[in-house]
Amino acid sequence: DTEVTQTPKHLVMGMTNKKSLKCEQHMGHRAMYWYKQKAKKPPELMFVYSYEKLSINESVPSRFSPECPNSSLLNLHLHALQPEDSALYLCASSQETGTSGGRVGELFFGEGSRLTVL
Amino acid sequence: AQSVAQPEDQVNVAEGNPLTVKCTYSVSGNPYLFWYVQYPNRGLQFLLKYITGDNLVKGSYGFEAEFNKSQTSFHLKKPSALVSDSALYFCAVRVAMDTGRRALTFGSGTRLQVQP
Numbered sequence: 001d002t003e004v005t006q007t008p009k010h011l012v013m014g015m016t017n018k019k020s021l022k023c024e025q026h027m028g029h030r031a032m033y034w035y036k037q038k039a040k041k042p043p044e045l046m047f048v049y050s051y052e053k054l055s056i057n058e059s060v061p062s063r064f065s066p067e068c069p070n071s072s073l074l075n076l077h078l079h080a081l082q083p084e085d086s087a088l089y090l091c092a093s094s095q096e097t098g099t100s101g102g103r104v105g106e107l108f109f110g111e112g113s114r115l116t117v118l
Numbered sequence: 119a120q121s122v123a124q125p126e127d128q129v130n131v132a133e134g135n136p137l138t139v140k141c142t143y144s145v146s147g148n149p150y151l152f153w154y155v156q157y158p159n160r161g162l163q164f165l166l167k168y169i170t171g172d173n174l175v176k177g178s179y180g181f182e183a184e185f186n187k188s189q190t191s192f193h194l195k196k197p198s199a200l201v202s203d204s205a206l207y208f209c210a211v212r213v214a215m216d217t218g219r220r221a222l223t224f225g226s227g228t229r230l231q232v233q234p
Contacts, residue, residue: 109163112159
C-alpha cells in the first residue's frame with residue numbers, strides 16, 4: 001500500500017478548464033515533489049517543495065501552478081492546458097537529507113493522477 | 119550534472135532463470151543509487167538503494183544490486199525470475215550531500231519480460 005495518496009486517479013479536462021490535482025502524505029516528510037510521466041518514458045521532475053517552500057521549478061509552464069498549503073499536502077493547479085500535457089502526474093515525498101539515515105534520499109511515490117486534456 | 123543510462127529497452131528472460139537489468143551512472147561526487155519498479159498504470163515502487171557500505175545491496179521481492187564504483191554501474195539482479203516480475207524498471211541517481219537539489223534523475227527505463 002502506498003503511503004502517498006493522490007486524487008483524482010483520473011481526470012479529463014478541456015483546454016479552458018481549471019482543475020487541481022491533490023497529494024497527501026502522513027509520513028512526516030518535509031520534501032514533496034511533482035513528476036510528469038509520459039507513456040513508456042521516465043518520470044520528469046516538475047517541482048520540489050522543501051519545508052513548504054518551492055525549492056526547484058524545472059522551467060515548467062505557468063499553466064501548471066504548484067501549492068503546498070502545509071507539510072502534508074501538495075496541490076497542482078491546472079489551467080489552460082494543452083493536449084500534449086496529457087500524462088501521468090506523480091507525487092512523491094521524502095525525508096530531508098541527513099536525517100534518519102535508513103531512508104535518506106528515498107522517494108515514496110503515489111499511484112499517480114492520469115490526466116487527459118481534450 | 120548527473121545522469122543515468124539504462125542501455126537495454128527490454129530484457130527477456132525465462133521464468134526460473136537469473137535476470138540482470140543494467141544501469142550506469144555519471145555524477146560529480148558520491149552517488150546515491152536507487153531502483154524502482156513500475157507496473158502498468160501505477161506509481162513507482164521502491165526496490166532498493168545504495169547509500170554507502172556494502173557494495174551488494176539486497177532489496178524487496180528477492181532483488182539485489184551491486185554497486186561498482188570503478189565501472190560506475192549499479193546493475194539489478196535476481197537469481198530466479200518470476201512471471202510477476204514483468205514490469206518497467208527504473209534506475210535513478212542523486213548526488214550525496216546535494217543539499218541544493220533534492221531530486222532523483224531517472225534512467226530511461228528497461229522493460230523486463232519474464233516468459234513462463
